[in-house]
Amino acid sequence: MPVADTLYQLQQRDQRSDALRKRQRDIHTALAEPASVLNARTTAAEAQRALGALQTTLRDAELERQTLDTKIKSEEKRLYGGKVTNVKEMTGIEHEIESLKRRLSKLDDGMLETMFEIEQGQATQATATAKLAQIERRWEAHVAGLHEQLVAVEAELASLTTEISDLRGDISATDLAIYDRLRDSKHGRAVARIVMSRCEGCQVTLPNIDIARARQPSPLAYCSQCGRILLAG
Numbered sequence: 001m002p003v004a005d006t007l008y009q010l011q012q013r014d015q016r017s018d019a020l021r022k023r024q025r026d027i028h029t030a031l032a033e034p035a036s037v038l039n040a041r042t043t044a045a046e047a048q049r050a051l052g053a054l055q056t057t058l059r060d061a062e063l064e065r066q067t068l069d070t071k072i073k074s075e076e077k078r079l080y081g082g083k084v085t086n087v088k089e090m091t092g093i094e095h096e097i098e099s100l101k102r103r104l105s106k107l108d109d110g111m112l113e114t115m116f117e118i119e120q121g122q123a124t125q126a127t128a129t130a131k132l133a134q135i136e137r138r139w140e141a142h143v144a145g146l147h148e149q150l151v152a153v154e155a156e157l158a159s160l161t162t163e164i165s166d167l168r169g170d171i172s173a174t175d176l177a178i179y180d181r182l183r184d185s186k187h188g189r190a191v192a193r194i195v196m197s198r199c200e201g202c203q204v205t206l207p208n209i210d211i212a213r214a215r216q217p218s219p220l221a222y223c224s225q226c227g228r229i230l231l232a233g
């Protein structure tokens with residue numbers, strides 16, 4: 001096979017390989033978790049934390065309530081137990097009981113308020129969790145699709161790498177050096193086919209002498225306009 005043909009086959013694989021590597025990079029970029037998932041996760045965690053804090057507040061209040069209740073009962077027992085007969089002392093106990101009951105009443109109001117806030121907090125948390133689950137499901141499906149694409153891209157790249165290596169093994173070091181240099185300077189396109197007497201690389205109409213040279217199996221012929229290796233159709 002003329003060298004230009006082999007180089008053209010190599011170029012096709014190199015171009016495909018470049019495109020696949022770009023796709024591979026794009027997939028890796030697209031696999032980074034987006035802000036929407038991170039935000040939903042933060043919102044759900046914050047709702048859970050706020051609810052937990054309210055539940056702790058309620059539990060603390062319940063404990064305080066029990067303590068106050070026990071204290072009131074014990075003071076009442078003292079007051080009505082018959083052991084205290086001193087009026088001043090009895091008045092003191094009555095005041096203490098009143099003060100404890102005021103604290104209890106205030107505590108009850110606070111607990112009602114907290115219970116109401118817990119109900120709201122539970123609703124907020126449920127909404128945030130459901131939204132997070134929905135966003136995560138959608139994201140996971142997207143990720144699964146990307147992984148599938150990545151596997152296909154990597155499999156094709158692996159087989160292309162073998163083909164490229166095999167083709168390069170068939171080409172002389174001198175021709176490969178020319179090809180590689182042109183590929184670098186001509187945006188990945190070192191070899192141009194001749195289509196309707198035109199160089200496919202720069203579209204110039206080629207002189208007959210260039211076309212005749214390209215038809216010879218060797219040496220390599222070049223477009224006098226753009227310098228690419230010519231491949232006779």
Ligand SMILES: [Zn+2]
Pocket residue numbers: 192199200201202203204223224225226227228
């Ligand atoms: Zn050209």
